[in-house]
Amino acid sequence: MPEDRERPDALEAKPHVLIAGSGIGGLSAALFAARAGWRVTLVDREPALQEAGAGLQISPNAARLLAGIGVLDALDDIAVEPNGILVHRASDDRILTHARFGHRILAKFGAPFLVAHRADLQRALLDKVEAHVAITLKLGLALQEIHERPDIIEADFIAADGTAHRIGADLLVGADGLWSRARKLCGLPSPSRYSGKTAWRTLIPREEAPLFAREPDIHLWLGANAHLVHYPVRGGHEINVVAIIEDDWREEGWSAPGHPDVLASRFAGWHARARSLIAAAESWKRWALVDRAPETRWSRARMTLLGDAAHPMMPFLAQGASQAIEDAACLGSLIAGAGADPAALAAALSRYDRLRIPRTARIQKAALSQGRLYHASGLQARLRDTALSLLPGDAPLERFGWIYQHDARVPGA
Numbered sequence: 361m362p363e364d365r366e367r368p369d370a371l372e373a374k375p376h377v378l379i380a381g382s383g384i385g386g387l388s389a390a391l392f393a394a395r396a397g398w399r400v401t402l403v404d405r406e407p408a409l410q411e412a413g414a415g416l417q418i419s420p421n422a423a424r425l426l427a428g429i430g431v432l433d434a435l436d437d438i439a440v441e442p443n444g445i446l447v448h449r450a451s452d453d454r455i456l457t458h459a460r461f462g463h464r465i466l467a468k469f470g471a472p473f474l475v476a477h478r479a480d481l482q483r484a485l486l487d488k489v490e491a492h493v494a495i496t497l498k499l500g501l502a503l504q505e506i507h508e509r510p511d512i513i514e515a516d517f518i519a520a521d522g523t524a525h526r527i528g529a530d531l532l533v534g535a536d537g538l539w540s541r542a543r544k545l546c547g548l549p550s551p552s553r554y555s556g557k558t559a560w561r562t563l564i565p566r567e568e569a570p571l572f573a574r575e576p577d578i579h580l581w582l583g584a585n586a587h588l589v590h591y592p593v594r595g596g597h598e599i600n601v602v603a604i605i606e607d608d609w610r611e612e613g614w615s616a617p618g619h620p621d622v623l624a625s626r627f628a629g630w631h632a633r634a635r636s637l638i639a640a641a642e643s644w645k646r647w648a649l650v651d652r653a654p655e656t657r658w659s660r661a662r663m664t665l666l667g668d669a670a671h672p673m674m675p676f677l678a679q680g681a682s683q684a685i686e687d688a689a690c691l692g693s694l695i696a697g698a699g700a701d702p703a704a705l706a707a708a709l710s711r712y713d714r715l716r717i718p719r720t721a722r723i724q725k726a727a728l729s730q731g732r733l734y735h736a737s738g739l740q741a742r743l744r745d746t747a748l749s750l751l752p753g754d755a756p757l758e759r760f761g762w763i764y765q766h767d768a769r770v771p772g773a
Contacts, residue, residue, distance in 0.1 A: 392692025
């Protein structure tokens, strides 16, 4: 029987997962869980899902997973498949290395490398969620407490009008981001660490951007204590620009206003082409970059975490969204055969921790190392530039193949 015609009694008989947080990780988790035969309640504290955030890179390790749940096709007309990555030296615009993608990526990893606006990926996931009969989406409910028993886990929520709601399930997944309430309720209260860096983002209409920024490429500019990334999104109609600088400013959230004059002064010594791109933006949003040391566990008997709630990471490998999607796919594979049985579910969550924590910890560590490379100055920067200029063009694909070739789905789980 098709999913959209499944009988109510058949739905009620399915094991039930409650997911707190409907960002990319939570939406993906809902789809993978439903595919695994679970009934899903997806809850978010916001009364409406907003189009927030910057562009993102969907590397092959995530693209193959999105293809498996029918989401990749929805991005055909709006995601951009870049020709490659050009790495510039900020002071003089010298191209230090040029990694070409295209058919190389598909041939090597079996899935494309795409760039997209975060809101476009969220919308593609949300459309699938809203069309799935086994998934119920509830908005405007903020997670407060949890109550665990051997046979059930219940979560208390508060609506904007102050009314209380309790939802029971067989499994609770915390996908509620950097400042996760679920994380604290899971017994992992250690604070996030501010990195001393802030990221600034903007979108520039194609016709207002410099000509060099309109091509379907990822551009990475490296300077002392700062770097700049830009690429086209939304079918090439807009240019996504992200600047990351050393900065002690800190505030929760993703969309604090940033004054253009601050960036203009921070990038004053950069090449004129980079400065022209920064000057083309009318406004900027900024957020403080946060990370957290890897944990030894994310799960309890009937509860686990994924995405930024579990493993926030620096953006220097552009893996934040992709790793949340990997978490969702891995978890969906593992709970497919567990059902509501307490022992089987606990075993599935234990295996989830064993599979996902080492991988995400390795990527967290690699991203931190990459950030130090990007923001190097003086002799270290000169050595970096020399090394990059001597590398063959496909070196980045070789270096990060361990990330891109990974399939997070667990065969036979």
